[in-house]
Amino acid sequence: MAILRSAQLPAETSIPSAVSTAPVTKVAPRHSALVRVTHWITTICFLALLLTGIEIVISHPRFYWGETGTVLTAPLFQLPIPSSRTTVPTGYGYVLPDQNGWSRALHFEAAWIAVLTGLLYVVSGLLTGHFRKNLLPSNADLSWRALLLTSFTKPLRFERPSEAEASSYNVLQRLTYLFVIVILFPLVIWSGLAMSLAFASAFPWSVTLLGGRQSARTIHFFVSLALVLFLFVHVAMVCLAGFWNRTGAMITGRTATRKEDA
16 A cells, blocks of 8 residues: 555646647638639739740840831840741741740730739728738838848748748838839739730820830830749748648638647
8 A cells, every 4th residue: 555655646746748738730811812812813814924925025036125126127135046937037047836826815815814803902902901911011120130130131041931920921022012013013014005006096105105115015024024033032932931831821811830838
C-alpha cells in the first residue's frame, strides 16, 4: 500500500496534454466573393490578351512614334524577331504563320470583358471600402522602416512573411496594386482604344494627347510589358508566402493560419 501511495501523483499535478500544445489550424476570411470572381476573370482575360497580343506584334514587330508608321517609315525601334507577313522587312529569310485574324478578334473580346470586370471591381471597391481598408497605406506604413525592412529586405532574402504579415498587404504591395489599378490598367485601356479608327474619329483629342495612333501603339506595348513584369513578381510573392494557401484563399475566400494554444 505504501508503494502504491508513493506512486500516486499529487492532485494538483497534471500531465500536459498533447492536444493542448499542438498547433491549431484556424480558418480566417480573406477575400470577398466579388474580389475572387473578378480576380480570376481578369487573370483569364490577361492571359488571352497576352497570347493574342504576341501574335499581333509578330505581324508587325516595328514600332513608331507619331500618327503614321509603315514599312517605308523609319521605326522608332524594331523587335529582332521574324514577322508573319512577307511585306514587313525584318532581316529574316522566312515568315511565321499568320495568326493575325483570330488573334485580333479574341484580343478585342477579351479586352472588353476585362474592362467591364475592372469597372465592376472598382465600383465595388469604392462602395464597400475595399480600397480604403486593404489598399490605401496608412502614415505608419509609409515609414522608412516599413518600406525597407518589411517590403524590400525580407523578399530579397527570400524570407517567408509571418502569419500577421501574410494576412494583409504590406506597403509595397499596396502601392504596387494601386499603381496597377490607377495608372497601368487605365493607360493600357486608353492606348488600346486610341489605336481604333472608330474611337479616334469619335474622340480625336484622346489620341492627340498620346502623340498619335502609332505613339499609342508604342505606349500600349511598354505598358503591357510593365503588366507582364507585375504578373511575374506577383506570382513570385505568392509562392514565397505559400502558393497553395494563397491560391486557395483566392478560390475559397478563406486562408488557414496556425496558432499555438497556451
